[in-house]
Amino acid sequence: MEGPPSDATLLVGVAERDIGAFRTLYERHAGWLALRLARRCNDSELVADAVQDTFVAMWQKPRSFRGDGDVAAWLWGIAIRRLVSRIRRRTDIAAAFGISETVPAAEDEVLLSVEYGDLGAALARLSPEMRAVIQAVVLDGLSAKEAAQLLNVPVSSVKTRLFRARAQLRATLAEGLS
Amino acid sequence: MTGWHVDDETLRRYVERIDSVAEGASVEQHVLRCERCRARVNTAAAAADLAVVDLDAVWDRTRGAIEVPRPSVFERLLTAVGVPSDEARIVAVASAFHGVWLVGVATVIAFAALAAKIGGTGELWFVLAVAPVAPCLLVAVSYDWRWDPALEPEMATPYPVLRLVLLRTIAVLALALPAVLLLGLLVPGQPPFVWLLPAVGFVAVVLAASTWINPLNAATTVSAAWFVAVWLTRRAYSPTEVLEARTQVAFLVLAAASFCVFVVRGHHLTQLRPRG
Numbered sequence: 001m002e003g004p005p006s007d008a009t010l011l012v013g014v015a016e017r018d019i020g021a022f023r024t025l026y027e028r029h030a031g032w033l034a035l036r037l038a039r040r041c042n043d044s045e046l047v048a049d050a051v052q053d054t055f056v057a058m059w060q061k062p063r064s065f066r067g068d069g070d071v072a073a074w075l076w077g078i079a080i081r082r083l084v085s086r087i088r089r090r091t092d093i094a095a096a097f098g099i100s101e102t103v104p105a106a107e108d109e110v111l112l113s114v115e116y117g118d119l120g121a122a123l124a125r126l127s128p129e130m131r132a133v134i135q136a137v138v139l140d141g142l143s144a145k146e147a148a149q150l151l152n153v154p155v156s157s158v159k160t161r162l163f164r165a166r167a168q169l170r171a172t173l174a175e176g177l178s
Numbered sequence: 179m180t181g182w183h184v185d186d187e188t189l190r191r192y193v194e195r196i197d198s199v200a201e202g203a204s205v206e207q208h209v210l211r212c213e214r215c216r217a218r219v220n221t222a223a224a225a226a227d228l229a230v231v232d233l234d235a236v237w238d239r240t241r242g243a244i245e246v247p248r249p250s251v252f253e254r255l256l257t258a259v260g261v262p263s264d265e266a267r268i269v270a271v272a273s274a275f276h277g278v279w280l281v282g283v284a285t286v287i288a289f290a291a292l293a294a295k296i297g298g299t300g301e302l303w304f305v306l307a308v309a310p311v312a313p314c315l316l317v318a319v320s321y322d323w324r325w326d327p328a329l330e331p332e333m334a335t336p337y338p339v340l341r342l343v344l345l346r347t348i349a350v351l352a353l354a355l356p357a358v359l360l361l362g363l364l365v366p367g368q369p370p371f372v373w374l375l376p377a378v379g380f381v382a383v384v385l386a387a388s389t390w391i392n393p394l395n396a397a398t399t400v401s402a403a404w405f406v407a408v409w410l411t412r413r414a415y416s417p418t419e420v421l422e423a424r425t426q427v428a429f430l431v432l433a434a435a436s437f438c439v440f441v442v443r444g445h446h447l448t449q450l451r452p453r454g
Contacts, residue, residue: 007213026240030233031220032209038230039195039202048231052240059244073210120200131199139203 007071015062026055029072033079040136040150041083050083057082080140084149122172130165133158184208184215193222256349303412309362310376311401313354314384317347318397343385351381372426379429380404382436389443 005013005021007028013021030051037047057078065074123131136147137158144162148155184192184205191197192205209216224233256266355374362373380400387396 022244023237026237028213028216028220030236031223032216034231034233034236035193035219035223036206036209044230048236048239051231051233051236052243055240056243059240070211072216076210120198123199126199135199135203139206 008065008067011058011062011065011071014059022055022059025058025071029075030055032072033075036076037079037083040080040140041087046083046086049086050079053082053086054079077141080142080150081146084142084146087152088149122169125172126165126168130161130168133161134165134169137162182208183212184218189215189218189222193219303408307405307408309358309373311380311397311404313351313358313377314380315397315401316354317350317381318384318388318393347381347385351378375426375429375433379433379436382433382440386436386439386443389440 005024007025010021010025014025033054034047034051037050038044041047041050054075058075065071123134126134132151133147136142136150137144140147142150144155144158148158151158188197188201188205192202197205205215205219209219253266355377358373358377359371362371380397383400384393384397387393387400390396
């Protein structure tokens, strides 16, 4: 059975300068990449630049995908770093997380804490600054330096906030257990 | 792969960015691995009219960015030896480098050299007639606006014409002279470099003449005169005599004098500009 070609197959096409394969990959990935980047940076121009940079990088070095894991994860790794470097070039922008901008309705908060149990509740109790650090370092896998550039704060603040956030999470979770 | 997928309600909250950290993180980790949910995120983001960026516009820009042509090998070589990149581009677009002219000239010289090799010194006059003038014809053609569409905007640019012409000439010679040199090896009895000085001399004459007339006319005239001269004297002198020391000195003087004329009259290079 001939299904639609996999991302990895299309990437081989891109290495062979197939613009059609490139277009298909763009259609598959540009949307969610842009959305996910926009949750980390509220400047849509920078997000657009980062998406462009990501696909240009893909066109130039498709073989840097080593074939292990998902093409999507590889692309995200490129995209978040391109965003960081775009932000570094424009340090005056106010990088902010989408979640710290929009406050969930009270009933949603309640539902979420039920749905995700203690960890969700513990995360929700963190200050926006600490949540942002946790998201950048723990969930996005950025280094402290990259996170600092993304969030436009000194590296030392990232380290302090991360330390405090961990301590607070540990405490909240221990509280829930007892 | 688990059977778990992002449910519609969570998807909506994610796209509208009203989710919690934990929820968002689960969606994001899942989306990296699940093609189906990835497509759903794309669709939901587009349908909800919440698209943060204009993806079509970004696509156009991306296309534009990847289609900037890589500089040619020749252009990169010029840049590597210190020619500013915009000048390297101007030199590299000369039609002479599209290869057609070079191949034509090389073929003629090769035939001449082969004829000389097969027919002995009796045919050497033909090489003598063709090889030294080939580079100046090539240079002239590279300046003729009828053959080189790139020349017109190039000459219209506010760029010192003299410098431009010299750069292009050097570039054309860099390609033509090695061919002359190489094919000179095929001709028996003469060191190959003896062909270079006449060739450079004729190029200088053509450049000097182009301050009065169209360079292609100049080159054709010079070539024809040389051809006739060689043909007429082929019985009176041995063809190799032309390449001996005193003739070489004469060519050197000719080249130097012509070059002086060219530099002095550089501002008359209007013949290089397209007519009309």
